[in-house]
Amino acid sequence: MKVSASAPGKAILFGEHAVVYGKPAIAVAVDRRAIVTIQEGTDNHINVKIPELDVRGVIDIDNQQISHLNPEDTSELSNDPFKSSYDAGILKYIQKALSNFKTDHGLDVQVDLEIPIGGGLGSSAAVTVATMAAAARYNQQELTLESLAKMAHQVELEVQGAASPLDTTISTYGGFIYFTHKDGAVKIETSMEMPLVVGHTSKPGNTGELILKVRKLKKNHPDIIGPIMDTIETITNEARESIINGEEESVGELMNINQGLLDALGVNTPKLSNLIYQARSAGAIGSKITGAGGGGSIIAYCPGKAKEVLKTLKSVENAFEVSISSKGVTW
Numbered sequence: 001m002k003v004s005a006s007a008p009g010k011a012i013l014f015g016e017h018a019v020v021y022g023k024p025a026i027a028v029a030v031d032r033r034a035i036v037t038i039q040e041g042t043d044n045h046i047n048v049k050i051p052e053l054d055v056r057g058v059i060d061i062d063n064q065q066i067s068h069l070n071p072e073d074t075s076e077l078s079n080d081p082f083k084s085s086y087d088a089g090i091l092k093y094i095q096k097a098l099s100n101f102k103t104d105h106g107l108d109v110q111v112d113l114e115i116p117i118g119g120g121l122g123s124s125a126a127v128t129v130a131t132m133a134a135a136a137r138y139n140q141q142e143l144t145l146e147s148l149a150k151m152a153h154q155v156e157l158e159v160q161g162a163a164s165p166l167d168t169t170i171s172t173y174g175g176f177i178y179f180t181h182k183d184g185a186v187k188i189e190t191s192m193e194m195p196l197v198v199g200h201t202s203k204p205g206n207t208g209e210l211i212l213k214v215r216k217l218k219k220n221h222p223d224i225i226g227p228i229m230d231t232i233e234t235i236t237n238e239a240r241e242s243i244i245n246g247e248e249e250s251v252g253e254l255m256n257i258n259q260g261l262l263d264a265l266g267v268n269t270p271k272l273s274n275l276i277y278q279a280r281s282a283g284a285i286g287s288k289i290t291g292a293g294g295g296g297s298i299i300a301y302c303p304g305k306a307k308e309v310l311k312t313l314k315s316v317e318n319a320f321e322v323s324i325s326s327k328g329v330t331w
């Protein structure tokens, strides 16, 4: 038997990092996906291949140990998933995701990626959700979207040490969502078009490490960082209204204010900053980091100027356009 499942990446428009402290966030699923294919294995192990990253790994079914078989690096992965290489860290998500599903024989698992890894576009959540969906299908096991999102969040928590349910929720349900911890994903109904250009630095951001960095800053300066989180919450709530009412200029302004506060949280880098200002000079009305920062990507909101912004960002780093996708996980 051979089964496949896929799940989308995402772009966070408002509220990253603050969402870790119970604040709301606004995110969209994008039309770039992780596609996972599982079939019966040729030996007694779980063999994982990720062609886009040139990463291969073997998971021992009995002790769950991962061996990383990238030809350039034969070291075994330890509990630190990123010790071997950043790209190989994705094997840890796959191992944890599959450990929720029993198998008495080996498996061949292929992961095809349309999303850059560590790029702030939810690659680890998309891989985790798609892996679990494919494994459930392979085992002919019923799985509701709600329990899939919950289990995938648990995997992110275990691998990263800290994570909000935002990435795994958007990857499961797709669409344009306002996320709160109380109500989960609530669809934003709007006729607003959101042409987004992603500027992607070649340096990946490590989400777990960045969350811990912000946590430390908050612990050291609670009276400053606490109100910053509150202000991000106000921005996100105002942005929701502006999006519903189709107020483009206001959405752009709020993105730029949110960016200033992400900078204050210490997750900006010179490369991200350069992309952000280049995008604004080329006509973006809003531009900010998307996701954890520390590397990874920026998004630029550029109604009527997508071509110009794309061209400018491409001359500096990698860049591509994304469309909002209503399609969540499919299996």
Ligand code: MEV
Pocket (backbone or CB within 6 Å): 012, 015, 016, 017, 018, 019, 020, 120, 122, 162, 163, 164, 165, 166, 167, 207, 211, 290, 291, 292
């Ligand atoms: C990462 O895509 C978004 C963060 O808010 C972390 C999280 O929500 O788990 C930085």
